[in-house]
Amino acid sequence: MRHLLDTSDLSREEAELVLDVTQQMADAVTGREVPKLPALRGRTVVNLFYEDSTRTRTSFETAAKRLSADVVNFAAKTSSVNKGESLRDTALTLQAMGADAVVIRHPAAGAPQRLTEWLDGAVLNAGDGTHAHPTQALLDAYTMRRRLGGVEGRTVAIVGDILHSRVARSNVWLLSKLGANVRLVGPPTLLPKDIDGWPVEIGYDLDASLKGADAVMMLRVQRERQNAAFFPTANEYARLYGLDERRLALLPDHAIVMHPGPMNRGMEIAATVADSPRATITEQVTNGVWVRMAVLYLLLTNGETR
Amino acid sequence: MVSPALRQNEEDPSGKHILAADDIGRILDRIAHQILEKTKGAPDTMLLGIPTRGVALAGRLADRIRRFADLDVPAGTLDITLYRDDLRRNALRALGPTELPPGGVDDQRVILVDDVLYSGRTVRAALNALYDLGRPASVQLAILVDRGHRELPIRADYVGKNIPTARDENVAVRLTEYDGFDAVVLTGGRER
Amino acid sequence: MTDTLIKGADLLGRGRADVLIRDGRIAETGSLSAPGARVVDADGLVLLPGLVDLHTHLREPGREDAETVYTGTRAAAKGGYTAVCAMANSYPVADTAGVVEQVAALGRAAGYADVQPIGAVSVGLEGKRLAEIGAMAHSAAAVRMFSDDGHCVWDPVLMRRALEYVKTFGGLVAQHAEEPRLTEGAQMNEGAVSAELGLPGWPAVAEEAIIARDVLLAEYTGARVHFCHVSTARSVDIIREAKARGANVTAEVCPHHLLLTDESARTYDPVYKVNPPLRRDADVAVLRAALAEGVIDAVATDHAPHAPQDKDCEWAAARPGMLGLETALSISVLALGGPTEVDWDLLAERTSRTPARIAGLDAHGRDPEPGAEANLTLVDPAASWTVVPADLASLSRNTPYAGMTLPVTVQATFLRGRATVLNGTIAEEIQ
Numbered sequence A: 001m002r003h004l005l006d007t008s009d010l011s012r013e014e015a016e017l018v019l020d021v022t023q024q025m026a027d028a029v030t031g032r033e034v035p036k037l038p039a040l041r042g043r044t045v046v047n048l049f050y051e052d053s054t055r056t057r058t059s060f061e062t063a064a065k066r067l068s069a070d071v072v073n074f075a076a077k078t079s080s081v082n083k084g085e086s087l088r089d090t091a092l093t094l095q096a097m098g099a100d101a102v103v104i105r106h107p108a109a110g111a112p113q114r115l116t117e118w119l120d121g122a123v124l125n126a127g128d129g130t131h132a133h134p135t136q137a138l139l140d141a142y143t144m145r146r147r148l149g150g151v152e153g154r155t156v157a158i159v160g161d162i163l164h165s166r167v168a169r170s171n172v173w174l175l176s177k178l179g180a181n182v183r184l185v186g187p188p189t190l191l192p193k194d195i196d197g198w199p200v201e202i203g204y205d206l207d208a209s210l211k212g213a214d215a216v217m218m219l220r221v222q223r224e225r226q227n228a229a230f231f232p233t234a235n236e237y238a239r240l241y242g243l244d245e246r247r248l249a250l251l252p253d254h255a256i257v258m259h260p261g262p263m264n265r266g267m268e269i270a271a272t273v274a275d276s277p278r279a280t281i282t283e284q285v286t287n288g289v290w291v292r293m294a295v296l297y298l299l300l301t302n303g304e305t306r
Numbered sequence B: 001m002v003s004p005a006l007r008q009n010e011e012d013p014s015g016k017h018i019l020a021a022d023d024i025g026r027i028l029d030r031i032a033h034q035i036l037e038k039t040k041g042a043p044d045t046m047l048l049g050i051p052t053r054g055v056a057l058a059g060r061l062a063d064r065i066r067r068f069a070d071l072d073v074p075a076g077t078l079d080i081t082l083y084r085d086d087l088r089r090n091a092l093r094a095l096g097p098t099e100l101p102p103g104g105v106d107d108q109r110v111i112l113v114d115d116v117l118y119s120g121r122t123v124r125a126a127l128n129a130l131y132d133l134g135r136p137a138s139v140q141l142a143i144l145v146d147r148g149h150r151e152l153p154i155r156a157d158y159v160g161k162n163i164p165t166a167r168d169e170n171v172a173v174r175l176t177e178y179d180g181f182d183a184v185v186l187t188g189g190r191e192r
Numbered sequence C: 001m002t003d004t005l006i007k008g009a010d011l012l013g014r015g016r017a018d019v020l021i022r023d024g025r026i027a028e029t030g031s032l033s034a035p036g037a038r039v040v041d042a043d044g045l046v047l048l049p050g051l052v053d054l055h056t057h058l059r060e061p062g063r064e065d066a067e068t069v070y071t072g073t074r075a076a077a078k079g080g081y082t083a084v085c086a087m088a089n090s091y092p093v094a095d096t097a098g099v100v101e102q103v104a105a106l107g108r109a110a111g112y113a114d115v116q117p118i119g120a121v122s123v124g125l126e127g128k129r130l131a132e133i134g135a136m137a138h139s140a141a142a143v144r145m146f147s148d149d150g151h152c153v154w155d156p157v158l159m160r161r162a163l164e165y166v167k168t169f170g171g172l173v174a175q176h177a178e179e180p181r182l183t184e185g186a187q188m189n190e191g192a193v194s195a196e197l198g199l200p201g202w203p204a205v206a207e208e209a210i211i212a213r214d215v216l217l218a219e220y221t222g223a224r225v226h227f228c229h230v231s232t233a234r235s236v237d238i239i240r241e242a243k244a245r246g247a248n249v250t251a252e253v254c255p256h257h258l259l260l261t262d263e264s265a266r267t268y269d270p271v272y273k274v275n276p277p278l279r280r281d282a283d284v285a286v287l288r289a290a291l292a293e294g295v296i297d298a299v300a301t302d303h304a305p306h307a308p309q310d311k312d313c314e315w316a317a318a319r320p321g322m323l324g325l326e327t328a329l330s331i332s333v334l335a336l337g338g339p340t341e342v343d344w345d346l347l348a349e350r351t352s353r354t355p356a357r358i359a360g361l362d363a364h365g366r367d368p369e370p371g372a373e374a375n376l377t378l379v380d381p382a383a384s385w386t387v388v389p390a391d392l393a394s395l396s397r398n399t400p401y402a403g404m405t406l407p408v409t410v411q412a413t414f415l416r417g418r419a420t421v422l423n424g425t426i427a428e429e430i431q
Helices: A012-029 A054-066 A087-096 A111-118 A134-148 A166-177 A206-210 A223-228 A234-241 A281-300 B021-038 B053-069 B121-133 C069-078 C097-110 C133-137 C156-167 C192-197 C204-221 C233-244 C262-267 C281-293 C328-335 C344-359
Strands: A044-049 A070-075 A101-106 A122-128 A155-159 A181-185 A200-203 A215-218 A256-258 B016-019 B045-049 B075-077 B109-117 B138-146 B158-162 B169-174 B183-188 C004-011 C016-022 C025-030 C038-041 C046-049 C051-056 C081-086 C114-117 C172-175 C224-227 C249-253 C376-386 C405-415 C418-422
Touching: A012 A134, A012 A166, A012 A281, A044 A054, A044 A087, A054 A070, A054 A101, A054 A122, A054 A281, A087 A101, A087 A111, A101 A111, A101 A281, A111 A122, A122 A134, A122 A281, A134 A166, A134 A215, A134 A256, A134 A281, A155 A166, A155 A206, A166 A181, A166 A215, A181 A206, A200 A206, A223 A234, A256 A281, B016 B021, B021 B053, B021 B138, B021 B158, B021 B183, B045 B053, B053 B075, B053 B109, B053 B138, B109 B121, B109 B169, B121 B138, B138 B169, C004 C376, C046 C344, C051 C069, C051 C328, C051 C344, C069 C081, C069 C097, C069 C405, C069 C418, C081 C344, C081 C376, C081 C405, C097 C114, C097 C133, C133 C156, C156 C172, C156 C204, C156 C224, C172 C204, C192 C262, C204 C224, C204 C233, C204 C249, C233 C249, C233 C281, C249 C281, C249 C344, C281 C328, C328 C344, C328 C376, C328 C405
Parallel strands: A044 A070, A044 A101, A101 A122, A155 A181, A155 A215, A181 A200, A215 A256, B045 B075, B045 B109, B109 B138, B138 B158, C004 C038, C004 C046, C051 C081, C081 C114, C172 C224, C224 C249
Antiparallel strands: B016 B183, B169 B183, C004 C016, C016 C025, C046 C376, C376 C405, C405 C418
16 A cells, blocks of 8 residues: 555455554554654655645644654645646655655545655545545544444445535445445435446435434535535425434434534534434544554555655 | 565474473573562562563463462553554554553553564664653563674563574574464574 | 659559659559659558548647647648648637638648638637628638637527528538536546546536537528537437438547547546547447448547646646547547458548548548649558657647557658658658
8 A cells, every 4th residue: 555545445454454553543542641652753744735624634633743753734725726836846846855645635536646646655635526535434434343343234324415525435435345335315416427336225315214224424515505506405405314303313223423524513414413422423533533543654654665 | 455574474394493392481480580589579560571472471471470479460561563663664564452451550660571682673662662651660671582683782681591693593482372382493594 | 843653552442553743733543654753662551632630729829838830730740631620719719810811821831731720600719709700711711610619609599690600601610519507617528437536527418418409500590510529429319310301410520539438537647638528438339330330420630739737737627638630540540440441441531531521621632533632641551659749749748549559650641742741750841
């Protein structure tokens, strides 16, 4: 594993290894006098964020620092998409600065893959356009492992704007690879065309899809999508695809409610549901740090980097 | 992604046997006695094995101390993977668990236990790992085999056997817990 | 000018003959000897009418860092072309007599291929007001074909008016069929691959809807419509039905749509980004069949050179388009059955005679018969070549075929009897 671009690149064994190491990272740091490990001392991790995402950037930064890496936050307010420095020139700059790993968040799908052509260091995709967000999927799988005892054989409903969701895509590949039954639920306008080949069940009726689900993953839906006719109104969306208390009661007792954040309370998820003990939303944030530690460790100690 | 380093070492069994099972048993008896003697009855003492085979050795020493002196010296595990100085160069290593006896290492006499003492780098890593977990009162080192070629100013407090070796030789410690039998085997190296 | 004797060529696969070129025209064919003439040994080679491209972006004026008329026509000659139609999306846009005359003059000065400018349908390609179509038609460039290529003439009223207007002088509108609302932000073919890659999809229906509408407008106005770069199987169906009813429509297909598919986008390498996008295997198969059958009238390159910075970037930031002139012949041969199976006469029909007829280039697309202008291409059907971007004559390097080995090489190209390419090498001084 040289880079982490998407979960589709991982074999099942590799994915399991990441989750195992995630557990080990959590155990290694939790309750210690010095919550810091020296594994990546002297290595430089660059956070290259072309989209504002304080939560993801902070999570990667914390993970890298817990492993004693030097972290550089490269301010990339503009990209070649909006006439700033070209991604290639930025990559050459980071290369010249000796970055061992670059964590990239970019509005253009495929930007991390392009970056691997211009850089020697490891590239970690922290979200590219509507393509992939592998560490989010890994932390979701890890959360299920912790809360449900595993992923294999569990049924997971992913609900909402699948079309524009990199989280949904990366989760579909990862969870199905780990043996889960994945259901995609949303209005037909927000499901991609031609996904008959995906290893999922597709549904348009949320109530029906919640029955027997072990986990339900609510995706953020932007209100502005109503302007592009993806759905008539925010109210109608919430009525058809929002997770409220009535729907929560349709889930089995052990089922968990997940959300990658940031949430639109009252839109895809009711405030009372988001705050219920069955919601794993803050736990997901905590687990994100362990997953990112595991990924950084695995990528930077594989004997392939400089 | 799973590298060969993660798999079990499978050395050539035709190597030269340096120690047999009963030799190892006698050596551990002696070290257990030495620990009791040198620590004056081992108060506030714990044994921390360094994975993989140090863990089994620490357990065996704790058993012997219990048998010889009716004393419970707790044994635990100290994983040093993340503290190694060759992470950058060598293929991926899986992390092992670190399991400390209840109460942690603060103000304890910690005896690190490993199978082979060679360059001293492992012990260096273990000391760093230990000090990120707390502040022991003192640290000692118990070792089954010292094969020389130190690269750091480190020596063991308890040594099972000194075995002079060439750098291109390999000392393999076999323990029943992992290998089904006890032995120390010398392999590789040029004809002597 | 010295006479040229092409010795022993296979004329369009019909049989061996010698061809004598004198004063830019073909003087004689048969078994000939011509003392004093320059002899081109064509043993084992096939002689074709010079290729004609209905769809070339020469980038001059405005983007001379990507291509110029000089470099673009050299690339054309290298690819076996003797005439190219230059698309209107230059800077400034070719929407006035002045710009089209300038482009035609640059073509004459370069001398490697005839450059026939295409005029814009609307001012600035903005789709709002008609450009001065009449002025361009009556200019020295004698523009007959009009296109907003790169943009669809979306407004049905504007399209209707343009058709009524060009009809008066036998002109035609070449439509870039793309319903703009259905392709907002689109990056690649909409389908299984775009769903996985998370790239916004360009649905086939966006092309088909405009083609269907324009077929109806062509029938209603009685004017000629030509469809640029047809890329989907359903488009072929619509055009086939239209032709069966007698509608005055023609269609072109690009080499890349005859060979490549949307699977290429998995690399996220924008060298595969093109508009309309690469489609599915099934579309490629239908387009090949339609080209052989004649539902698709012609191969057109949509040669679209881009400067490195416009391709060495994120997929979404990259400009669409790929080089085509130097590879089109090889890929046309592949699409029509390969070098041993291809019907050379059919190849000439689709790459030379029909495009020349559509564009109104009477001196091109003529079989090598006495009296015809000597616009000819001599190809080696047994040879193959590997595409090396740095070796291309185009100023740009954005070929999707880098590293591929393709059949058939161009040995010589003659423009009015002058060799623009000889022994597979571009002539530095044309004589």
